[in-house]
Amino acid sequence: MSTSVLNSESLNIPRSEHPHPHWQRMDWMNLNGQWSFCFDPNDEGIRSQWHTNHEIVYNSLITVPFSWASPLSGIGSDTKGIGWYRRTLTWQPFVQGSRLFLRFGAVDYSCDVWINGMHVGSHHGGYGSFEFEVTQSWQVECENTIIVRVEDFDQDYQARGKQGYGEIRGIWQPVWLESRPQTYVKDAKFVTFIDGQVEVTARITAHEAGTAELTLQFAESSIQHRVNLDLVAGENEIKSSLKVNDPQLWSPNTPYLYEGELQLSGSFGTDVVSTYFGIREIQTVRFEERGYRWITLNGKPIYLNGTLDQSYNKTGYFTYPSDEEMRDEIYLMKRLGLNFVRIHIKPEEPRKLYWADKLGILVMEDMPCFWGNPDEKARTSYEREAIEIIERDYNHPSIFSWVMFNETWGLKTDAKEAGVTADIRQQSSYLPETQEWVREKYHWAKQLDPTRIIEDNSPCNYDHVESDINTWHLYINGYDQLRSHLNEVMYKTFAGSDFNCxxxxxxxxxxxxxxxxxxxxxxxxxxxxxxxxxxxxxxMNEFRRYDKLCGFVFTEFRDVTNEFNGYYRLDGSDKDFGYDAFVPGMTIADLHSPDFIVIDAPPCQTVDAGIKVNVPLLRSSFCDQHHGGVLQLKWELYYDNMGTRVVADCGHIPVKWDSFGVTPLPSLTVTMPGQDAVAVLAISLINEIDDVLTRNFITFDVRSDKEDGVFEGKGDFVSIPVGDFIEQTFKHQWGAIQGGKVNGAGEGSYVYDVTLPDSTEKKMIGEIEIMFEAGAKRVLARNVEGAKDNEMGISAMHGADAKVEYNPNTYYMTDDVRHPSRVNVLVDGKRIGSFDLPNDPADSRGVLSWHYQAVANKLDEAGSYGYLCKVNVPGQLASKLDRNRSFRLELQAEEGGMALYGRNAGRYPFDLLIRYN
Structure with missing residues (x-):
């Protein structure tokens, strides 16, 4: 092993692993770590020859490879403009006479590099990797000085992408030195087929003409292939192929990589490159008599369960602090049952793509957009970067699609330039000539990489031009609205339709x-x-209703600075979706199963107690593992009766599982409970060895015809609406969910007058139990200062302040953070019980808080719910109440405040409930 590798690994430097594991030589030196740094606000560095003037004061230290805007850089300044880097070091390659290259993972945006005062190269573009040969300027036995000048002025023509979350200014991916023999393998592309055929196209840079041998060895040398070459001086393109017997196919479930190396040998010595490939085929195929295609992986349909990944880190911004964190990103996706990710408006770091290859997740990779007009300068810079990205990432088996543009960003010409009025700008400013340029880029990418799915533009304005995949964006809340929209999209999607174009x-x-x-x-x-x-x-349930639809991308993987709709918080901590409260063992991964049972019904329906309800079902299969067999559909209708789980109906149904796609199943007919209840229809699909393949559920708001409700159990009930308090002592108090919920911030009380039946109606009252649903009360800024609407313009796409605590729709989803409180129950001033309220949660368990939202596009403490509180009145006090038949009920909150849930809010279908017998 080279001494360079040993030195690189022994240094305590950030991101010490090789930056490009898909193309790795042994003799290299990682240059991450401390560099001298200074800004050049007056652009005097070139005039004053900072690249040769060793007396210039670099007044800061910066940690490479982190953007100078990020905290981890040690600079933490979002200054746009010019920055200078300097590093001095000695390094000698293992083989004397080797060619030396200085390599950059990515630098934003334009840079110039000097070695020992000699200019070695320039580069423009913020995302592509590049290198300069430094053989002539490097002094192998002396100290060398590397100077890098970077400009980042956020020009309109720059491919910037979505950097508003955190700018990638300056050097933002690793830097390293690498040695190669005089003749070396510049790069190689692998095209694989599921029959084991592997086509290899290698480019070899030869110092002089001569013969050489190229050897390919993979899978611990069990696969070997040799090619004898006659090289000319300069660039040589070599095409060859090899055959893998009994190929192990790459997929998210079986991410098998053929790891090995290329060896180029000749009079110049030997060039050894470690690399790998995965055998897999991505296609689009018509099945049976369908008039549309599905996406296939290795010849079989695949349902793509995906998420949008902004690839943003709080401290490194778009540079991950460590290799472990990149690996964890892929792990956290896979544990959700996802099989693909869309990297949004940027290419991913090659090291993270390696983990996608290694752990198994499909990747849709976006090209970064520019934000100005699509003029010649912007087009040229875009094209230059796009080819760098595709060429660099070509061999990653995880990547199945290139997305050339997103939501027409950068494709619309300003109204003044376009010669149109502002009120018609949105569509008409996407000019016909720009559309043709997009079509040209689609065909250009297809020619460059015919092995992958190419999308012209991922549209939110129904503005495809030409594409291998027909996608659209969906941001609609409300079950009825979503269902109606999906029906429309399906109806209008067919060959020849102008919809979405x-x-x-x-x-x-x-x-x-x-x-x-x-x-x-x-x-x-x-x-x-x-x-x-x-x-x-x-x-998810609605998506799986449609045979045409072959996947989705959920926005998004993690929360970011102004969007809090991630599966995880920004720090990677979990959110609690609450599904296991409905179906034991259910997680979000159940909604991503390739074999799925669709419940073709609303998430909650209001129904009368005791009636029979018909529930349509569908089977959706995008995996042939169980085809030809019979699975069992287990179902159960149950409800919670004051804390006791009661099964109202249940059964098993054999289900023939025999084909891809969506087909109807026999409907279920279920009998509702005879009382007020939130009833749950829980289903599980089970294979022949009793493994659960998927789980799903819907709910019912079951209502009796009694004003105070009907509930099972000994005794009668008096119900008091939570809003009917006679006094309250909170500093801040408000109602929510159409009066179904009342809130009090901090310490305070709600006081109610309770009247029991008189002695003519109920001769003696022996027992009294008080029941209610309560949660703690986290107080937001809007609860105290009032809500503030947030302008959701394009600035929101750039990371503008979301003002989340002022947003009228905010009610924090249940996660690892707790806001506990304590409530005391007093009857006529005597405390009879206390309850610790762990949190003020909001998730799927808040069935009634969702069901009784007034409108779909505004949220009012949606999904919030509390905890069931039950306390018996002590005997002596009950005796007094038996005599008086009325009392004063006080619910007293300590510092954490209190929310009380009534009949039409939370998770239990009752108000304050007084049971007596």
Whole structure:
């Protein structure tokens, strides 16, 4: 092993692993770590020859590879402009006479590099990797000085992407030195086929003409292939192929990589490159008599359960602090049952793509957009970066699709330039000539990489031009609204339809897929920080109703600075979706199962007690593992009766599982409870060895015809609406969910007058029990100062302050953070019980808080719920109440405040309930 590798590994430097594990030489030196740094606000560095003037004062230290805007850089300044880096070091390659290269993972935006005062190269573009040969300027036995000058002025023509979350200014991916022999393998592309055929195209840079041998060895040398070469001086393109017997196919479930190396040998020595490939095929195919295509992986349909990944880190911004954190990103996706990720408006770091290859997740990779007009300068810079990205990332088996543009960003010409009025700008400013340029880029990418799905533009304005995949964006809240929209999309999707197209273009039979969905933008003013779980379950269920639809992209993987609609918090901590409260063992992964049972019904229905309800079911299969067999559908209708789980109906149904796609199943007929209840229909699909393949549920708001409700159990009931208090002592008090919930901030009390039946109606009252649903009360800024609407313009896409605590839709989804409180129950001034309230949660368990939202596009403490509190009145006090038949009930909150849930809010279908017998 080279001494360079030993030195690199022994240094305590950030991101010490090799930056490009898909193309790795042994003799290299990692240059991450401390560099001298200074800003150049007056652009005097070139005039004053800072690249040769060793007396110039670099007044700061910066930690490479972190953007100078990020905290981890040690600079933490979002200064746009010019920055200078300097590093001095000695390094000698293992083989004397080797060629030396200085390599950069990525630098934003334009840079110039000097070695020992000699200019070695320039580069423009913020995302691509690049290198300069430094052989002539490097002194192998002396100290060398590397100077890097970077400009980042956020020009309109720059491909910036979505950097508003955290700017990638300056060097933001690793830097390293690498040695190669005089003749070396510049790069190689692998094209694989599921029959084991592997086509290899290698480019070799030869110092002089001569013969050489190229050897490919993979899978611990069990696969070997040799090619004898006659090289010319300069660039040589070599095409060859090899055959893998009994190939192990790469997929998210079986991410097998053929790891090995390329060896180029000759009179110049030997160049050894460690690399790998995965054998897999991505296609779009028509099945049976369908008039549309599905996406296939290795010849079989695949349902793509995906998420949008902003790839943003709080301290490193778009540079991950460590390799472990990149690995964890992929792990956290896979534990949700996801099989693909869309990297949003940027290419991913190669090291993270390696973990996608290694752990197994499909990747849809976006090109970064520019934000100015699509003029010649912007187009040229875009094209230059796009080819760098595709060429660099070509061999990652995880990548199955390139997305050339997103939501027409950078494709609309300013109204003044376009010669149109502002009121028609949104569509008409996407000019016909720009549409043709987009079509050209689609075909250019297809020619460059015919092995992958190419999308012209991931649209939110129904403006495809030409594409291998027919996607659209969906940000609609509300079950009825979502269902209606999906029905419309399906109805209008067919070959020849002009729906979802612009400029007279029409659809082909390309696969239909959603490429962004969620409720963050489906709410007036944005959803703030609110529950995802309720909307997410019925959205997943609705998607699986359609045979045409072959996947989705949920916005998004993690919360970011102004969007709080992630599966996880920004720090990676969990959110609690609450599904296991409905179906034991259920997680979000159940909604991503390739074999799925659709419950073709609303998430909650109001029904009369005791009636029979018909529930349609569908089977959705995108996996042939169980085809030809019979699975069992287990179902159960149950409800919670004052803390006791009661099964009202249940059964098993054998289900023939024999084909891909969506087909109807026999409906279920279930009998509702005879009392007020939140009833749950829970289903599980079970295989022949009793493994649960998927779980799902819907709910029912079961109502009796009695004003005080009907409930099982000994005794009668008096019900008091939570809003009917006679006094309250909170500093801040308000109602929610159409009066179904009352809130009090901090210490305070709600006081109620309770009247029991007189002695003519009930001769003696022996027992009295008080029941209610209560939660702690986290107080937001809007609860104290008032709500403030947030302008959801394009600035929101750049990380503008979401003002989440002022957002009228915010009610924090249940997560690891707790806001506890304590409530005391007093009867006629005597405390008879106390309850610790662990939190003020909001998730799918808040069935009634979701069901009784007034409108779909505004949220009012949606999904919030409390805890069941039950306390018996002591005997002596009960005796007094038996005589008086009335009392004063006080619910007293300590510092953490209190929320009380009535009949139409929370998770229990009753107000304050007094049971007596």
């Amino acid at each position: 612009i400029g007279g273009n029409v659809q082909s039979d390309a696969p239909l897929m959603n490429s962004e969905c969620g409720n963050v933008w489906g709410i007036d003013g944005g959803a703030g920080d609110s529950d995802l779980a309720w909307h997410y379950r019925y959205m």
